[in-house]
Amino acid sequence: MDIVQNLTDFYIPCGAERQGSEKLKEYLSYLFEEIRADALGNLLCLVKKGEPGQKKVLLEAHIDEVSLVVSNIDHEGFIHVISPYGLDIRAVASKEMLIHGEEPVYAVSSSVPPHLKSGDKKDEPLKISDFVLDAGLSKDTAHKLVRVGDRVTFKGGIKPLLNGKIAGRALDNRAGAAAVITAAKALSGRQTNCELWVLLSTEEEAGTKGAAAGGFTINPDIALAVDVSFGKMPGVEDYEGVALSGGVMPGTAPILDKELYKMLCIAADKCGVPFSPEVMTGSTGTNAASLMRVRKGVKTALLSIPLLNMHTPSEVISLSDLKAAVNVIARFVCML
Amino acid sequence: MLDMIKKLSAMPGVSGRECAVRQEIFNKAQSICEHVKVDDIGNVIAFKKGKHPSKQRVMFSAHMDEVGFFISYIEENGFLRFKTVGGIDRAVLTGARVLVGEKALPAVVAARPVHLLSKDNKGAAPSLTELYIYTGADSRKEVMEHGIMPGDFAVFDSEFTFFGDGFFKGKAFDDRAGCALLLNLMEKEPYYDTYFAFTVLEEEGLYGAAGAAFNIKPDIAVVVEATTAADIGGTAEDERVCALRKGPVLSFLDGCTLYDAGLYNTAQNIADKNNIPWQPKTVIAGGNDAGAIQASAGGARVLAVSLPCRYLHTPSCVMHKSDIDAVAKLLDLLCQELGGLDYDREIAAFL
Numbered sequence: 057m058d059i060v061q062n063l064t065d066f067y068i069p070c071g072a073e074r075q076g077s078e079k080l081k082e083y084l085s086y087l088f089e090e091i092r093a094d095a096l097g098n099l100l101c102l103v104k105k106g107e108p109g110q111k112k113v114l115l116e117a118h119i120d121e122v123s124l125v126v127s128n129i130d131h132e133g134f135i136h137v138i139s140p141y142g143l144d145i146r147a148v149a150s151k152e153m154l155i156h157g158e159e160p161v162y163a164v165s166s167s168v169p170p171h172l173k174s175g176d177k178k179d180e181p182l183k184i185s186d187f188v189l190d191a192g193l194s195k196d197t198a199h200k201l202v203r204v205g206d207r208v209t210f211k212g213g214i215k216p217l218l219n220g221k222i223a224g225r226a227l228d229n230r231a232g233a234a235a236v237i238t239a240a241k242a243l244s245g246r247q248t249n250c251e252l253w254v255l256l257s258t259e260e261e262a263g264t265k266g267a268a269a270g271g272f273t274i275n276p277d278i279a280l281a282v283d284v285s286f287g288k289m290p291g292v293e294d295y296e297g298v299a300l301s302g303g304v305m306p307g308t309a310p311i312l313d314k315e316l317y318k319m320l321c322i323a324a325d326k327c328g329v330p331f332s333p334e335v336m337t338g339s340t341g342t343n344a345a346s347l348m349r350v351r352k353g354v355k356t357a358l359l360s361i362p363l364l365n366m367h368t369p370s371e372v373i374s375l376s377d378l379k380a381a382v383n384v385i386a387r388f389v390c391m392l
Numbered sequence: 393m394l395d396m397i398k399k400l401s402a403m404p405g406v407s408g409r410e411c412a413v414r415q416e417i418f419n420k421a422q423s424i425c426e427h428v429k430v431d432d433i434g435n436v437i438a439f440k441k442g443k444h445p446s447k448q449r450v451m452f453s454a455h456m457d458e459v460g461f462f463i464s465y466i467e468e469n470g471f472l473r474f475k476t477v478g479g480i481d482r483a484v485l486t487g488a489r490v491l492v493g494e495k496a497l498p499a500v501v502a503a504r505p506v507h508l509l510s511k512d513n514k515g516a517a518p519s520l521t522e523l524y525i526y527t528g529a530d531s532r533k534e535v536m537e538h539g540i541m542p543g544d545f546a547v548f549d550s551e552f553t554f555f556g557d558g559f560f561k562g563k564a565f566d567d568r569a570g571c572a573l574l575l576n577l578m579e580k581e582p583y584y585d586t587y588f589a590f591t592v593l594e595e596e597g598l599y600g601a602a603g604a605a606f607n608i609k610p611d612i613a614v615v616v617e618a619t620t621a622a623d624i625g626g627t628a629e630d631e632r633v634c635a636l637r638k639g640p641v642l643s644f645l646d647g648c649t650l651y652d653a654g655l656y657n658t659a660q661n662i663a664d665k666n667n668i669p670w671q672p673k674t675v676i677a678g679g680n681d682a683g684a685i686q687a688s689a690g691g692a693r694v695l696a697v698s699l700p701c702r703y704l705h706t707p708s709c710v711m712h713k714s715d716i717d718a719v720a721k722l723l724d725l726l727c728q729e730l731g732g733l734d735y736d737r738e739i740a741a742f743l
Contacts, residue, residue, distance in 0.1 A: 134625025144506040145515045147487030150706035152553070152561075162555045164708045167484050169622040171677040172631055181515030182483060188625040190702065190710060192556015215489070215498050217528030218538060223489070223500050290471050291504040291522055299469070301530055341507070364526065366507060368487030370500035372526065 060234035069123035069207035073097035073258040098270035099256040106251025113250040114276035117232035118260030124208040133198040135189040141261040147368035152211040163189040210369035220375040227371040232282040239385035267343035271350035279347040285360035301374040303330030307358030316357035323387035329380040398552040400568035406460030406545040407596040435604040436590040446584035446731030451610035454570030455594035461546040471524040478595030483517035489549035499527040548707035565709040566618035584731025601681035605688035619698035639669030639718040641698040648679025652693035
């Protein structure tokens, strides 16, 4: 599963995806019959053209990653940020960060020194304004290299852990993207009854925007969103998550198509892949919510891969779950 | 010297588990000094003959240990409970990377995902009982098959990196930077006989230095440390303690020690005379081995010369090259002069 590692080499900060997604487009161009980027940086990829009358199927995964936004450069050159996209504030202290200006700028995020946190302040929740980015630059140099509005992400690639687990930033949702791309590659040589598209979407973390735009352009009959969900650990109850290496999570919710959900379960069963239903209400917090509302409405399904430490620089997934997702997606498409 | 800081800081050496660092320092010291030994509790003690016998017995010390973790319990599902060793703020732990045990197995610190927390709680640092180290192993049995047992240590996983305008980042600069400075000092030809102590267990509560001082029985002890610099954007001037790029930090008082006023002045004078920038430690916080050395073996005059370090006790300690150079220069001069001070006569006259 080198693909997931390669995908995380790209920095695609939420809200400023164009540069990263353009590079990703180059990297993926050999895989698809056709690949193009739209105004939001979405990558619209044609896997195989269908016969007239065949349904159009869309496999979707978002490629943006949680980011911070530069709000101010102070008189000492420290860079202040805001956090509009749900990045885990608890994970900000003392990390390596990249500021995505014209050229990436390395910075260390600060931590609040203990002598400033005595007494009652010790247990106060952290705010993003408690932190600054320390790029080790003078005010003048910082102003040359960094601008207000630049996006900031965690820095770093994938590190393998024991038993086929991998840790890194942006596995939400490069894991889903890797699953979709790998499944599409497998399907491109197989007999299917549909025209098959992949949408690698942007601005998911900003409110599932990219999928709405990309979905409109592709105009599918059926959509499958692939994303990550909560892995189980001590403190996460059985009803809240699935253990890593515990298989995939077909989603069911009022907005998700019931027949497609059943097909995902059957596909998993036929593949011999363990699966646990993920029952949700409301938007599901994924791009399924945007895809379902494309044009006249689209039958939409959702498949998730369990992940630990969501929205931190140390997200963890199991490669066996990723492989399971690939198999289930491919089987699911063949069943349509 | 930056190479030595890089090399030493990359090694694991949680308090009480300083073995790898000790070995490296012992070997290096042995290639430089006449006498090197490891005492019963693990301190490295070295003696370097000077051109002249000294009037005062002078000891320079730095501690080898770093803050870190001890694995305390292995859950049935393979998640590791841990205790922190030394003063680690739990606010730096969520999503941190660590290396577990002698084999340095990569792992992460895992917490309940932020999405599942109530709105008021989203920024609250989890308590230590809500944080786990996760190695990827899925059961207690698997964890133990990889040789991990309760009582094993873990350290922050953080690569040494230069960035910005002369800054560098890594783990355990407190106090491997001090150790590197001592090794550097050791290589010079001292004017007077000089003792060096590389101590254990500082972060756990100054448990090692007293033993080293008892063995050496110094008249004057210079503790070379890393101290917290809060010169961070948004921090008020009077809360900054000290600042990077302003040279050695000299302490008159901290959480553990009232420093010798005469030595404090002597160090200032030497720095001023030689155009070495220096700064006082302006917030009374923290402490170091001086607190233990001062009252050991009948008492010693103590001086602390510290390197300013941002984000101390985190995976991303930050220091500046210019401070390393300035501290090295000051230590060199102190080493040339302290051994010749006339303290004994002072006391004799008083008696």
